[in-house]
Amino acid sequence: GAVVSQHPSWVICKSGTSVKIECRSLDFQATTMFWYRQFPKQSLMLMATSNEGSKATYEQGVEKDKFLINHASLTLSTLTVTSAHPEDSSFYICSARSPVSTDTQYFGPGTRLTVL
């Protein structure tokens, strides 16, 4: 149980284009999902908290107009990187709060974004 999937697993795009990443909770409903970014040999950094049916809460320093988050259903949250630039290249990982133990987050497999 508590399986989280992401799509795509990797994506390459040209500078200036937009990329959408999907995060799904497969066997449970998730009212809260989280989006993280991880650079090589660095820790996971929380970007934003996504709540179903409401606006996302962004961490300090994260541009909400650049990283658009939509949590339209209890099983799907999307992250859209708008006007992507090479410095946005990173590993993006989503997580969902466990339905049983709400302190615990279960993570997706991640999406590797490369912006050329």
Added chain:
Amino acid sequence: EDQVTQSPEALRLQEGESSSLNCSYTVSGLRGLFWYRQDPGKGPEFLFTLYSAGEEKEKERLKATLTKKESFLHITAPKPEDSATYLCAVFNQAGTALIFGKGTTLSVSS
């Protein structure tokens, strides 16, 4: 400032050679400490949650312990398949976000 520090950064063990990984944290009013395993190019896999000093959790060859200032992940008789990066995280003081350490990369050779 809420902070999580893990040591060592990297650890190489022979199969069967037991050892411990350390996670020290500075946060007022611990609301939970989490251990995750992350394989290269994958998302973190949940291992344990600890809430109070003295608490211990076990899973196969792994045992996590907690004191007031740090947590240890003990690995007993490791196997090559235990090779991964082990991440430690705590809730921030507000309880709204997880703060992760940089991880310890464990390599176990046969």
